[in-house]
Amino acid sequence: MQSVSLQRGDTKVFQDFNLQVQHGEQVALVGPSGAGKTSLLRMMAGGIPSESGDILHGDASFASATPKELRSLRARVGFIHQDHALVPNLRVCSNIVAGRFGRQGLLQALRALIAPTQETRLEVLQLLDQVGIGDKMYHRVDRLSGGEQQRVAIVRALFQKPDALLADEPVASVDPERARDVIGLLTKVAQEYNLTLVVSLHDIALAREFFPRVVGLRQGKIMFDAAPLDLQEGQLQELYSIQNK
Amino acid sequence: MTPAQRERELYRNRSRSRFIRASNWALGGLLAVTWAGETIDFRSIFSPQRMNNLQRFLREDLSPWPLRQNPESFSWGDWILSIWNQHGADGLLLTLCISLVSIALAGVFGWFVAPLGARNFMHQDPLHRTLQVETKNESVLLPWICQGVRLLQIFMRAIPEYVWAFLFLAMLGLGAWPAILALAIHNAGILGRLGAETIENLDSKSSRGLFQLGASRSQVVASSIFAQGLPRYILFLFYRWETCVREATVLGMIGILSLGYWIDDARVRQHYDEMLVLVLFGAILVLLGDLISHQVRKSIR
Numbered sequence: 001m002q003s004v005s006l007q008r009g010d011t012k013v014f015q016d017f018n019l020q021v022q023h024g025e026q027v028a029l030v031g032p033s034g035a036g037k038t039s040l041l042r043m044m045a046g047g048i049p050s051e052s053g054d055i056l057h058g059d060a061s062f063a064s065a066t067p068k069e070l071r072s073l074r075a076r077v078g079f080i081h082q083d084h085a086l087v088p089n090l091r092v093c094s095n096i097v098a099g100r101f102g103r104q105g106l107l108q109a110l111r112a113l114i115a116p117t118q119e120t121r122l123e124v125l126q127l128l129d130q131v132g133i134g135d136k137m138y139h140r141v142d143r144l145s146g147g148e149q150q151r152v153a154i155v156r157a158l159f160q161k162p163d164a165l166l167a168d169e170p171v172a173s174v175d176p177e178r179a180r181d182v183i184g185l186l187t188k189v190a191q192e193y194n195l196t197l198v199v200s201l202h203d204i205a206l207a208r209e210f211f212p213r214v215v216g217l218r219q220g221k222i223m224f225d226a227a228p229l230d231l232q233e234g235q236l237q238e239l240y241s242i243q244n245k
Numbered sequence: 246m247t248p249a250q251r252e253r254e255l256y257r258n259r260s261r262s263r264f265i266r267a268s269n270w271a272l273g274g275l276l277a278v279t280w281a282g283e284t285i286d287f288r289s290i291f292s293p294q295r296m297n298n299l300q301r302f303l304r305e306d307l308s309p310w311p312l313r314q315n316p317e318s319f320s321w322g323d324w325i326l327s328i329w330n331q332h333g334a335d336g337l338l339l340t341l342c343i344s345l346v347s348i349a350l351a352g353v354f355g356w357f358v359a360p361l362g363a364r365n366f367m368h369q370d371p372l373h374r375t376l377q378v379e380t381k382n383e384s385v386l387l388p389w390i391c392q393g394v395r396l397l398q399i400f401m402r403a404i405p406e407y408v409w410a411f412l413f414l415a416m417l418g419l420g421a422w423p424a425i426l427a428l429a430i431h432n433a434g435i436l437g438r439l440g441a442e443t444i445e446n447l448d449s450k451s452s453r454g455l456f457q458l459g460a461s462r463s464q465v466v467a468s469s470i471f472a473q474g475l476p477r478y479i480l481f482l483f484y485r486w487e488t489c490v491r492e493a494t495v496l497g498m499i500g501i502l503s504l505g506y507w508i509d510d511a512r513v514r515q516h517y518d519e520m521l522v523l524v525l526f527g528a529i530l531v532l533l534g535d536l537i538s539h540q541v542r543k544s545i546r
Contacts, residue, residue, distance in 0.1 A: 042457075045457060047456075047457050071459040071460075071461065072459065073459075074456075074457060074458060074459035075458060075459035077458075078458070079454070079457050079458065081450070081453075081454055081457075083450050084450075084454075085450045085451050085453060085454025085455075085457070086451055086454065087451040087455075087468060087469045087472050087473060088451070088473070089472055089473060089476070090468070090472045094468070094472075098455055098458075098460065098464075098468050098469075099458060101455060101458060101459060101460035101461070101464045101468070102458050102459020102460060103459070104464070106461065106463045106464055106467065109460075109464045109467060109468065110467055113467065113468055156458075157458075160458055
């Protein structure tokens, strides 16, 4: 991200913001509510355009992309939404095949939804088995637990065959043990598929345990960008202190 | 201030809508004008002549003709069966077929046109999430297409089905098609609007998720919008089917050979007993439609 600015209403969310993430790197974004973590992730995924500056994905630029190029750029970034963003009354398999819509035309997409090929079905099953919910392939999404839905969202992002995986507060509403499980799963699959992983988190301990790089964000500014071992208690206190907000 | 005083004070200071108060006064005033101006003579409904007519209708005209002629050999079952065989069965079957074909046509048209009439979707910024999925030309065209579709839907439903039926009768002549097309066009206008409203009120999370991964507008319609909106749309579809069953009956009175035609035929011949039985056949059909519709809607919910 190069000199990126973003304004929402009267609030300047980012001004002249710079961040570089290498391919295959795993980064945790931490910071208080309203720091701009979600906006940052959505800009990185091409979901919202920056007002100035540019976001580069390899050599491709989001700022100068035509709508068609933007679609194919988005298809290269897997995004795991906080609320999963799955179609509740479709089956797990149909939700997952939608992951490749960005690379398909309407007819291919309809075919994948209505009658996916055996190859596709087996690929979906293999991914679901990898996250431990293979048996749920033909269950309706709204009949699954929150944790299972999250795994479906992860599998949809993997099925997309992205270069990078972005996750917005993936453990915001799960208990500490499940939170470790989910973050462990994300870092594991990112490593296996050689994906860049950027995850926004509230839990500093999880960020320190699982990520080699932690970026602290507050009011649209980077407060620190360090390896977990180099993080100091004072930096964390400053990041979350209420009086400075 | 005592609690009672405080409560009265709070009641006096409650928020009141000036519009509703003005409407109430206007309604009361209009009723008073209607009554005082004697535009409608409210007492004439109970005039002796009308009372006599009503009495004759209920005591004589409605009792079965064979019963009046030969009470000893009269059988209710045979009499009703003869009406059923004569016109009832054919009329009922045609009424049912007209309602089914017209609602199927209206349902398919309404559903596939519905996304084009959904304002939040036919927007340069679909679902207001700055997702930029279209080219510049599309961004100019989309709101116009949306307005055009909505206008077409208004036109289709603003013209009553009877008027459509008269038009098609003149163009196509007697048969089931004038009624089918009249009901299909009117209901497609209504269902298209209801479908668009359904889409506008859907939870946009999943659609946003699909846009985010690069899906196009038509892919989002096919996978997320249709999947989420269909159960609610089917509720509307069955509700309109009930109406179609009733309207298909009534349209018979303008010359289409549904049950309404035979009801009107009996009225013209002054066979009020036969007319009553045919009306009851129609009521049973509407009741069956209501029951099926109720069950389907219950299971979909």
